[in-house]
Amino acid sequence: MAQNFRRSVAQHREEIRRIFASVLVQRSGHVTEVITVYDAAARRTSQPIVAPTSLPGFDNSQMDGYAVRCADFTGESQTLQFAPVIPAGTAPAPLESGFAAPIMTGAMVPAGADAVVPIEAVIAATGTDPQSFPDFSTDDYLAGSTVTLPLPPAGQFVREAGSDVAEGTLVIEAGTWLTSRHIGLLAALGISEVTVERTPQVLVLVTGDEVKTPGEALAPGQIYDSNSAFLVAALREIGIDPVRVSISSDTVAEFEAHLDAALAQYPHALAVITTGGISKGAFEVVKVALEERGIDFGSVAMQPGGPQGCGVLQGADSTASTPVALLSFPGNPVSTAISFEMFVRPILVSLFTESHAVRPRELRDAVLRLDGAQKFITSPREKSQWRRGIVSSDSATGEQHVRLIGSEQSHLVFALAQANALVSIPESIDQVSDGEIVKVLMLEEG
Numbered sequence: 001m002a003q004n005f006r007r008s009v010a011q012h013r014e015e016i017r018r019i020f021a022s023v024l025v026q027r028s029g030h031v032t033e034v035i036t037v038y039d040a041a042a043r044r045t046s047q048p049i050v051a052p053t054s055l056p057g058f059d060n061s062q063m064d065g066y067a068v069r070c071a072d073f074t075g076e077s078q079t080l081q082f083a084p085v086i087p088a089g090t091a092p093a094p095l096e097s098g099f100a101a102p103i104m105t106g107a108m109v110p111a112g113a114d115a116v117v118p119i120e121a122v123i124a125a126t127g128t129d130p131q132s133f134p135d136f137s138t139d140d141y142l143a144g145s146t147v148t149l150p151l152p153p154a155g156q157f158v159r160e161a162g163s164d165v166a167e168g169t170l171v172i173e174a175g176t177w178l179t180s181r182h183i184g185l186l187a188a189l190g191i192s193e194v195t196v197e198r199t200p201q202v203l204v205l206v207t208g209d210e211v212k213t214p215g216e217a218l219a220p221g222q223i224y225d226s227n228s229a230f231l232v233a234a235l236r237e238i239g240i241d242p243v244r245v246s247i248s249s250d251t252v253a254e255f256e257a258h259l260d261a262a263l264a265q266y267p268h269a270l271a272v273i274t275t276g277g278i279s280k281g282a283f284e285v286v287k288v289a290l291e292e293r294g295i296d297f298g299s300v301a302m303q304p305g306g307p308q309g310c311g312v313l314q315g316a317d318s319t320a321s322t323p324v325a326l327l328s329f330p331g332n333p334v335s336t337a338i339s340f341e342m343f344v345r346p347i348l349v350s351l352f353t354e355s356h357a358v359r360p361r362e363l364r365d366a367v368l369r370l371d372g373a374q375k376f377i378t379s380p381r382e383k384s385q386w387r388r389g390i391v392s393s394d395s396a397t398g399e400q401h402v403r404l405i406g407s408e409q410s411h412l413v414f415a416l417a418q419a420n421a422l423v424s425i426p427e428s429i430d431q432v433s434d435g436e437i438v439k440v441l442m443l444e445e446g
Helices: 009-026 180-188 227-237 252-265 285-291 333-343 345-353 413-418
Strands: 004-007 032-036 065-068 077-082 099-103 115-118 146-150 170-172 193-197 201-207 241-248 271-275 296-300 307-313 324-329 363-368 376-378 384-393 400-404 421-425 431-433 437-442
Touching: 004 009, 009 296, 009 307, 009 324, 009 333, 009 345, 065 077, 065 146, 170 180, 201 227, 201 252, 227 241, 227 271, 227 333, 241 252, 252 271, 252 285, 285 296, 285 307, 285 324, 324 333, 333 345, 333 384, 333 413, 363 384, 363 421, 384 413, 384 437, 400 421, 400 437
Parallel strands: 004 296, 077 099, 201 241, 201 271, 271 324, 363 400
Antiparallel strands: 032 193, 065 099, 065 115, 077 146, 296 307, 307 324, 363 437, 376 431, 384 400, 384 421, 421 437
16 A cells, blocks of 8 residues: 655665665566667676687787798898789688798788798898898799898797687686677677667656647647656666656546556566656645555655655566656756656666766755845745755865756756766755855756
8 A cells, every 4th residue: 555755865866776676576587689789888787707718819910021931940030032922812722932922910820830020121132122022913022032030939920820819718707797898899709680688778757738849839828848867868868768658637547648658569678767747736636546556655855855755566467567766856956857866866876877987966065146135045944945056166275166057946957067067965954155165966967
């Protein structure tokens, strides 16, 4: 049975963390998918990857020069006849005794050769400058031409097969976040597909007769949907796959129909986030519909974003559907944004992306600088307030300052867009003065 709650920010965050953990436990491990190596960057491997071949796959030249047999040298230098040139990507004939084969960087070293003399070390050559190759457009260079080379040590400038990776070597462990460096290795090994964990999918459902999609004509009293645009972008920023489902009208039946259809269409979804319809108004269809399904609603001691709902949800056929986490946020856009920063981003980053490039938001100290003659700001003593701010560094001292932008009201999206930080005013504090040190949650570097 659904319950009404009153929680602190920390208590509600832990409850949502518990909900996600419960949902993950009820699922049969991570869902995987096979994708091309070209699409695998920033994805996590679900199984170990073993080298199917060696790197290099054959002995090849590290330099442009001449492949030689060290046994042919009778002194500190030796004059040898030209063998056919060996470009990269060809399979050369074995190198006969008494011959030197012009060879390009990366080309296969012929059988019998055991060293490469770089072209810069050539002592003399017939018909060409010593430090230049002859004209390979015809076979004329093979007729009686010779090259005099210094004695090389065995193995000089030969990249041996398997010297980088031997066939059968474990090259990437399961659970590895793939970077561009890993992708290059996989491609070099000829691996075209990778089995990875499916990117967690979150459904975003916005309600309200007054809400329209950007681009549509607005009737009097209507507004554009910014909540789903924000949530889709914010989820994508942390490596989560967002799905904007629909905008529902203000009827319980239509909301439930949209919700059940979305759960059926996206059976691998990890969570659903709704916005709007959970306060104390006369048309709170989200709250009415979801309370019947065991979702708890109540208030969190924060401003903005106090009304909240959460729980574990299943589709209409609870015996067949996979459980998903359900989070309900208030409909005001800043309330939605701060709810995401408090209760979604830190949890999903820690569960799914903390080992990757996405990192938790940084909380740091800054000196509050108020504008004009303002000496202090106020905050409800019983609530944690989050104000929008711009953090900058003092050019002389390096000290971090924060200037508030906009008020505490939850509809000011322009102020939110301009901000690079959220300013924290904790519970039990009802006034902060100019010049005091406050905690700021950095939304970006400032």
